[in-house]
Amino acid sequence: MKTKEGMDQKGLARRRMLITTGAVAAGAALTQLGGWLNSAEAKGGSTEKWPWPYEKLDPAKTAEIAYNEWYRVFCGAAVISSVFSQLREKVGEPYKSFPADAFVFLEGGQVGWGTICGSPAGANIVANLIIGPRIAGAHEGHQIAADIMQWYSEAKMPVFAPAVAKQPTKIVTTVSDSPLCHLSVGKWMKASGYELASPERKDRCARVAASTAYHLVELLNDWKDGKYESSSDFTCAKEFGLTGQYNCNECHGDKVPAPPKGKGKGA
Amino acid sequence: MKTKEGMDQKGLARRRMLITTGAVAAGAALTQLGGWLNSAEAKGGSTEKWPWPYEKLDPAKTAEIAYNEWYRVFCGAAVISSVFSQLREKVGEPYKSFPADAFVFLEGGQVGWGTICGSPAGANIVANLIIGPRIAGAHEGHQIAADIMQWYSEAKMPVFAPAVAKQPTKIVTTVSDSPLCHLSVGKWMKASGYELASPERKDRCARVAASTAYHLVELLNDWKDGKYESSSDFTCAKEFGLTGQYNCNECHGDKVPAPPKGKGKGA
Numbered sequence: 419m420k421t422k423e424g425m426d427q428k429g430l431a432r433r434r435m436l437i438t439t440g441a442v443a444a445g446a447a448l449t450q451l452g453g454w455l456n457s458a459e460a461k462g463g464s465t466e467k468w469p470w471p472y473e474k475l476d477p478a479k480t481a482e483i484a485y486n487e488w489y490r491v492f493c494g495a496a497v498i499s500s501v502f503s504q505l506r507e508k509v510g511e512p513y514k515s516f517p518a519d520a521f522v523f524l525e526g527g528q529v530g531w532g533t534i535c536g537s538p539a540g541a542n543i544v545a546n547l548i549i550g551p552r553i554a555g556a557h558e559g560h561q562i563a564a565d566i567m568q569w570y571s572e573a574k575m576p577v578f579a580p581a582v583a584k585q586p587t588k589i590v591t592t593v594s595d596s597p598l599c600h601l602s603v604g605k606w607m608k609a610s611g612y613e614l615a616s617p618e619r620k621d622r623c624a625r626v627a628a629s630t631a632y633h634l635v636e637l638l639n640d641w642k643d644g645k646y647e648s649s650s651d652f653t654c655a656k657e658f659g660l661t662g663q664y665n666c667n668e669c670h671g672d673k674v675p676a677p678p679k680g681k682g683k684g685a
Numbered sequence: 686m687k688t689k690e691g692m693d694q695k696g697l698a699r700r701r702m703l704i705t706t707g708a709v710a711a712g713a714a715l716t717q718l719g720g721w722l723n724s725a726e727a728k729g730g731s732t733e734k735w736p737w738p739y740e741k742l743d744p745a746k747t748a749e750i751a752y753n754e755w756y757r758v759f760c761g762a763a764v765i766s767s768v769f770s771q772l773r774e775k776v777g778e779p780y781k782s783f784p785a786d787a788f789v790f791l792e793g794g795q796v797g798w799g800t801i802c803g804s805p806a807g808a809n810i811v812a813n814l815i816i817g818p819r820i821a822g823a824h825e826g827h828q829i830a831a832d833i834m835q836w837y838s839e840a841k842m843p844v845f846a847p848a849v850a851k852q853p854t855k856i857v858t859t860v861s862d863s864p865l866c867h868l869s870v871g872k873w874m875k876a877s878g879y880e881l882a883s884p885e886r887k888d889r890c891a892r893v894a895a896s897t898a899y900h901l902v903e904l905l906n907d908w909k910d911g912k913y914e915s916s917s918d919f920t921c922a923k924e925f926g927l928t929g930q931y932n933c934n935e936c937h938g939d940k941v942p943a944p945p946k947g948k949g950k951g952a
Contacts, residue, residue: 466784466785466786466787468787490820491818491820495818512782512784515779515782517733517779517814518733519733519817519818519820519821520733520735520810520813520814520817520818520826521810521813521818522813522818522819522820522827523809523812523813523818523819523826523827523830526922526928527801527928527929528801528805528806528809528830528834528864529809529827529830529831529834530831530920530921530922530928531801531831531834531864531921531928531929531930532921532927532928532929532930533800533801533864533865534794534795534798534800534801538795539795539806542790542795542796543787543788545790546787546788546789546790547784547787550786550787551758551762551786551787551788551789551790552789552790553757553758553786553789554786559787559790560789560790560796563790563795563796564796564797564798567795567796567798597795597798597800598800599928600927600928600929600930603927603928604927604929604942604944607927607944607945608942608944608945610945610948611945611948612945612948612949613926613944613945613946613947613948613949614922614926614927614928614944615949616948616949617949618949619949653797654797654798654799655793655797655881659880659881660799660867660870660871660874660881661793661794661797661798661799661866661867661870661881662794662798662799662867662871663798663799663867669936671938675871675875677871677874677875677880677881678874678875678877678878678879678880679880680880681877681878681879681880681883682879682880682882682883682884682885682886
């Protein structure tokens, strides 16, 4: 199902279901009480306070900004800029002082190394800058990052279509089953036949940044309204004893190594 | 070869060799001329200027801070904090205002998803915040990030040993051949036999953060002295037509897919 903005509603519907069946997260309620969360004593006198003041944004407008910003600063910085450029105008500091453009290097899974796609990497930065880290007593930044990682992996990307596309070609969608740039871009290239340097591939990645910015703002708006609840249902360390994804076989085939068990003082 | 601080000198020696055989990078010279680099017009009025004022730091002292900070904020934020906590005292702003603790979420390859290890992710952030993005005319932040990714993948980790270790066990070292947390931690767990939750594995990751902070400061100090030259010799997109690592066979076996060629307006 698509809205008129072209956003897949599956994730949203699923999250709403979770909200109706579960209590509002205690942490979400806590951060909505209006006070700053004091950081654990920051090293060297930094004044780190959370949450940053947040005003609800329009997901579709944010996605349009991210789409166009991709062509200036690429995926990661485009997602950060799409949210922070609006909050600079609506709120001012600390958004005005935050150097979003420095995150251009998130492109290509960090300077082309194909690790985490810049779009979820940028979204995770935004959520954790606004809400704060779990060591400061806030947990929704961490949870939104986990939601973004799983949603990104499972979505038929790109899910957002810009009002005026720079490449009008009807676009192939693919499921990456991974937050890694190498897999997300590689699977799309295989399905579409377009090479990395093509304008079509670039426009696909601009739309992926836009899609991620759209979903990020949905989650942040829910958090602001005190109705955010995490939708991610996967923790690799708990399930498999190692950090990672949910689809071990895709790289390991039938021979998935078993992490060691029982050695170590904490075991 | 190890120094008394326990740092492997291979990378350093190799880089020095490159410096003697090559010209000082034009970009490095440019940013050392003292002027701010003006960003490409930042969205929404942000005043983004580079480079940030940088004072040379002691690599071994920085590594000690990163090692201890790991136990407060984990890998990514520990690397950021190890550099910025010192620059807050030596320089002041903009380091005082930068919310380093928000980057706790880099832990476990971003909230446990095993993507890029937080240590190189944090180092890349530091280098690009200080030097600025390539769209602002500076290229050394991008280059240092590429150096960090390759050095991290090839190093026998951990290469740094703290003066007073929290876990005195003689530590196994492993080569990850990847900047991914899943592979870096997984290979070390396999070689050492320690499980993820063990204090020994945690201490290994604290030492990896310390090792990365050490090398990052070596590169930043070279940059400050105008003698930085990139040592990385790999660009996956150029060599293989897709973002990624250098060791395709490790995941793909003998069946490495060939990226599409020739389709797309830019092809």
